[in-house]
Amino acid sequence: MKGINNSRCVRFEHRGFALVVTIVLLGLITLVLLGLASIGRVEIQSQINGAEARQARTNAEFALNLAIGQLQRYAARDDVLTVRADHLGSSVANHNWTAVLSKLSADPLVWLVNGPESGTARSPLNVASAPTGRSGPTVQLLSRALTASEKVTLEKSDIKNYVPALGDVAVVGRYAYWAADESQKVSLGVRADLPAPAGLIKYPAPDLNWVFPGFDLNSTSGERSRLIVTDQALLISGIGATKLTSMWPQVTANSRIGVSSSGDVVGAFNVNSPFDIVWEAVLAAVDPVPDILAVIAAIKTTIRPFLDLKDFETKLGLKLGAGGADEAKRIRTALGPILTVRGETYYIRAYGETINPLVKSPDSDSDSDYVKATAICEAMVQLTVQPSGASVFNIVYFRWLNLDAI
Secondary structure, rough: OOOHHHHHHHHHHHHHHHHHHHHHHHHHHHHHHHHHHHHHHHHHHHHHHHHHHHHHHHHHHHHHHHHHHHHHHHHHOOOOEEHHHHHHHHOOOOOOOOOEOOOOOOEEEEEOOOHHHHOOOEEEEEEEEOOOOOOEEEEEEEEEOOOOOOOOEEOOEEEEEEOOOEEEEEEEEEEEEEEEEHHOEEEEEOOOOOOOOOHHHHHOOOOHHHHOOOOOOOOOOOOOOOOOHHHHHHOOOOOOOHHHHHHHEEEEOOOOOOOOOOOOEOOOOOOOOOHHHHHHHHHHOOOOOOOHHHHHHHHHHHOOOOHHHHHHHHHHHHOOOHHHHHHHHHEEEEEEHHHEOOOOOOEEEEEEEEOOOOOOOOOOOOOOOOEEEEEEOOOEEEEOOOOOOOOOEEEEEEEEEEEHOO
């Protein structure tokens, strides 16, 4: 017992405890460092994802500006008219495309979809394959529960830039846009109690009971005056989602949609509209049209487009046969203040996506390494006369959409 050194045992015990504490602290520090590194990676990836999403939105806004530029270049002129693609016949694949035509020759100056601005020919006769994934070459800008010919599917256009990592120019994004002329639709925002234009007994407001039975033309609740886009019509009692969806390409919430022979008027209507129910609502404002359906059939079977209002009257009169000239003149006179052949308000949808240029092509349509982010927006633009006298398209409404809301 005399040979045992108690103080040395204590020192050994203290050293063992210190070693355990040191190991535990190193472990905790390691965990903290790993946690910080993980948080840092998440933060960096979040910033990268945010940057890619912002770039996709920038590309969509770029597409929107290109669409407005095309409208400014072609549709702001007085010597043009606008017409839907279905004036070419029922076999057209893309009825919902809008063309700006020359009044002199009726030749298309431009189709209001992406492509022409970069020198690529686009034709509504061609069928664009439905998108199979977001990496595919096409995108659908309008779907809803519409027929195939009313849906809008477009080929994407490339955005190229110099990529230092490749030492060459590569595709860094893609875009698409589509613009629709609102003047070929019937306006939900025109009240029947508007002051009558000079020389008329009443304002030729469309009878919307042909569109939505029970629709109150003289509502004083203010709900119709607040409408900006068509989907907001769901706020009006009696208009169900199913009915509105089927009518969506034919109705608009805007009241200022076209430039008529009387200038900038409420409810201007484009005589090149192909829609039966729209014509029914407009012709119902003429008191009386003996056989509205027969007149509509004559309009739709007449060679279109109508180059101007006189052309509309002449062709309709010939098509109606005996006494047709007088009836056509009466219709044109009664509707004259609101009739037009071109729009001044357009609905635009624009798409943008961000591409990883280091991936030359996707391994599959769902390759997330190729398309990094997508964005889609919609806007309403109207032609506005500036103090200088220049006519300029300005955005009056804008919002971002989810891809599943098109």
